[in-house]
Amino acid sequence: MKQNHRLPPSPPSLPIIGHLHHLGPLVHQSLHDLSTRYGPLMHIRLGSVSCVVASTPDLAQDLLKANDLTFSYRKHTLAINHVTYGVGFAFAPYGPQKERVNMTEELLKLTNNVISQMMMSIRCSGTDSEADEAKVIVREVTKIFGEFNVSDFIWFCKNIDLQGFKKRYEEIRARYDALLEKIICEKEEMRKREQKGKDGKRKDFLDLLLDVFEDKEAQVNITRNNIKATILDFFVAGTDTTAVTTEWTLAELMNNPHVLEKARQEIDTVVGNKRLVNESDIPNMPYIQAIIKESLRLHPPIPLLIRKSNANINVRGYNIPSGSLLYVNIWSIGRNPQHWESPLEFKPDRFLEIGGSSLDFKGQNFKFLPFGTGRRSCPGVNLAMREAHVVVATLIQCFEWNHVDDKHGSLNMKERGGLTIPRAVDLVCLPSLRPNCPNIFP
Template identity: 45%
Template sequence: MADLEAYFPFLLTCLVFTVFLWAFLKPSRPKSHIPPTPFALPIIGHLHLLFPIPHKGFYKLSSRYGPIFRVFLGSKPGIVVSSPEVAKEFLKTHEHVFLDRASTSTADYISYGSKDLVFTPYGPYWKFMRKIVMSKLLNGKTLDMLSSVRYQEITRFIHLISKKTKVGEAVDLGKELMKLTNNVISIMLMGERCMDMEEGVDDVMKLVADMVQAAGNFNLSDYIWLFESLDLQGLGKKVKKLRARFDVMIERIIKEHEEARKHGGVEVKDLLHILLDIQQDESMEIKLSRENIKAFILDIFLAGTETTASTIEWGLSELINHPNIMKKALEEIHQVVGENRLLEESDIQNLPYLQAIVKETLRLHPVAPVLARESTEDSMVAGYHIPARTHIFVNVWALGRDPNHWENPHEFRPERFQEKEKELDVRGQHFPMLPFGSGRRMCPGISLAQFMVHTTLGAMIQCFDWKAGKDGNMPSVDMEEGFGLTLVRANHLVCLPVARLDPIPISM
C-alpha cells in the first residue's frame, strides 16, 4: 500500500494528462461544417458591424465571408444568408426547420404575447389563422368586395393632390401616402376611416408609425445577457404605453361592432365583422379570443400601411430620377386607360410596363430587407451544421443585388423584367427576389399590396408631373435609406406636383 501511495502523484498526473490528450484529440465536427465568422468582440459580438443599417452591414460582410456566415448578436448566434441558392436551401429545401420567426421582447408584447399571425410559432394555431386569412379575410372574393373602398380612397388622394397643383403647393408624399394607406386599411378592417375616428387621423398615424418603429427597434436586453433584466433603452416602458393606447382604440371599435350586430345594423361586412363571425362559430376547431382578434387587426395595420406607402414612395422616387422611364410608363397608361377616367385595378393586367416598374422597385427596395427566422432543431444546411434556436437572417436586400443573377444590379431598369429569362414573380418562388418572403410564412397580403401599389402609383403617373423639392427645383431625389423594421426612406419624398389631366371632375 505504501508503494502504491508513493506512485499516486505520478498516476494522477498520467490520468490528468490522458484526459487532456483525449479531449484534444477526440473526433470533432470538422471546421468546414461551421460557417465562417468575422472576429467578434467580447459581450457585444458583431453588433458593432451592423450599424447604422443592418442589411447593409450584412451585405458588406458577405463580400468578404461569402453567401453564408455566422454572427453573434451579443450572446445570440445567427446565420446570415446572402445568395439566392443558399436562401432556397433554408426557405424551401429545409423549410420545416425554419418555420418559426425570430421574435423580440418588444414585438412579442405588442402582438399580445405573439397571439397574432406574424410572430406566433408554427403550429396548430398558426395553421388555423393562416387558413382563416387565406379563405375568408384576404381571399379574392373579399378583396373584390372591398375594391370600391380602395378606389374611393385613391380617388380622394388624387383629388387632394389636384387641389395642391392649383395653388402651387408642394406635397409631403410620405405623409399623404401614409394617410391613404391608413384610411384604406382602416375602412377594410373596421368600416371607419382614420380621419373619422375619435382619435383623429394624425394620432392614429403616429400610433401605427410608433408601433412599427418599436417592433423594429434593436433592444439590447434581447441580445446581451448582462442586460437581460434591464430596460436600458426604455423600450419596454414605451411598448406598454403604445399597446395600451391601441387597446383603448380597438376595444371601442369592437364594442361598436358588437352593438351593431345585436341590432342588425350590418349591411356590408368589414374584416372585423368576419372575425367576430368566426369567433362565434361553434364549428371552428380553435376558438378565437378577443386578444387574438386585436393582435390580428394590429398585424394588418402594421403590415399594410407603412410598407405599402413606402413602396409607392420609393417607386415614384426612382421615376423622378429616371424621367425616360416615367415617360414610357405614361405613354402606356394613356394608350390603355386614356385620359377621361382614372386608372383602375382592372387595368393592371394590361399595363406590363407598370408591372415591371413595381417589380424593379421591390427588387431594389424590398418591403422587408431582412427575413428573420429561427431554427427549431439541429440541421445540416448548405454543408454547414446549424444548431437549434439559431437565428437565420436572409438578406433580401442583398439577393436583389446579386451580380450572379442581375446584370448591372444597382441600376433601376424595369425593362429587365420584360425579357423572357427574367419573367419572375414576387410570390416567393424565385429566390433572387423575395420582397414578400417565401413558403408557408410568406406575407398573406400580397394581392392587397399589389392592388394598392400598382393602382396608386399608376394614377400618380397618369395625372401629374412630379418635380423634386418644395420649389420643384431639385435636380434629383436623394435615395438614402432609413432604419427600421421595413425599408423606409430616410427623408420623406417632398415634391411639387404639376397637373397633366383631371380625370375625376368631382368635389370632395
C-alpha cells in the same frame, strides 16, 4: 433664331420703367387717355411686366370669352400676397392649387384607409379619428419591431431596460390597446342596435371576428386579445409596407424621368384621357408592372427575412443549431452584381427582357424575394400589389411631379431603419395636374 412678335400699338417708353411715367393716380383714366391716342388695343410695359389694354366691348369679348382659359388668372401683387396670407381664394391662380404635398404622409394615409375600411369600417378624417391614431401607432410599431434591442440577445440583460425599449413598447401597447378597446366597444354597441332593428348591414372583418368570438359553439375559440393581435397584424402588414413601396417607386420615377415618361406613354396608350386607370388595366401594362418589380428589387418592403430554426440542421457542410435566428438579406440579394446587371441602376426594362419577364414576387425565384417565400411568405401580397399598381399608375396618369427634397437635382434616397425601410426624409413634392386631366376629373 429670334422671333419677331407683332405687338399692339404702344406709347413711347423709357428704359427700365417702361410706360410707368404715363400713369397718374387714377390709372383707369390714364389708360383711357392713352387709348384715345394709340387705339382700343394697346400694349404697355410697366417696368418689366408686359401689359395689354383693351377698351372696347368687342375686344373684351375676344379676350375674355374666346380666350377665357388663357386669361383665367388674376393679378397677384406683393400686397395681395401678404394681406391674403398667400392662400386667398379670390386671387388664387385658376385651376388646382400647386402646393407642397407630403407624399409620405398621404400614401400612408391612403394605405391606412384601405385597411381601416376593410377591417373596421373607419377612415382617416384629418382630425383625431381612430384611423388617424392607428396610422401613427403602426408606424411606431414597424420602427420598434426592426430595431436592435440588446436585452433580446444578451441573457443577463433580459430584465434590464438598457435602451428604454421596454418603456417604449409598453407605451405603444397601452395606446394600441386603448384604441382597439374603444373601436371594439363601439362596434359591439352598433351590433346590438342593428340586431334590434334587424339591420342587414354589410360586415367588415371586425364583425367576422366578433361573430366567432361570440359564438360559444365555434370550432375555434378566440379571445379579445386574439382579435386585437389579428387587427394589428393586418395593419402592420398592409399599411406601412404598401405605402413604403409606393413612395420608393414615386421617388425612383422622379429621379429617372425617362422611365416616368415611358410609363406615361403606356398609360396614355392603354387608358387614354377619358377615364382614370383601374385595376383591370394593369395586366395590359407590362411596363408599369416592371416598374413595381424594379422598385421592389431595390427597395424590398422588409429588407431582412427573419426566421428561427426549431431543429438542428446541416447546410453545405455547416451545422446550424436549433433555436438559431436566420436573417436572409433580401435587400442585399437584390443588389448583388453576380445576379443583376448594373444592380444599383433603376432599370425596369430588365423585367421585360428574356429571363426577367418570368420573375414574379411569389417567392419561386430566390434572387427576387420581396415578399419572402414558403409557408411564411406574406399572405397579403395580392392585395398589396393590386393597390400599389393602381396607385402608382394613377399618380403617373394624372400628375406632373416635381420634388423639393434636394437642391442638387436628385432626391435624397437614404433609408431609415425599422422593420420596413422608409426613406430617411419625407417625400415632399410639388404635383401639378397634367394638361389632359380636365378630361379625367369632373
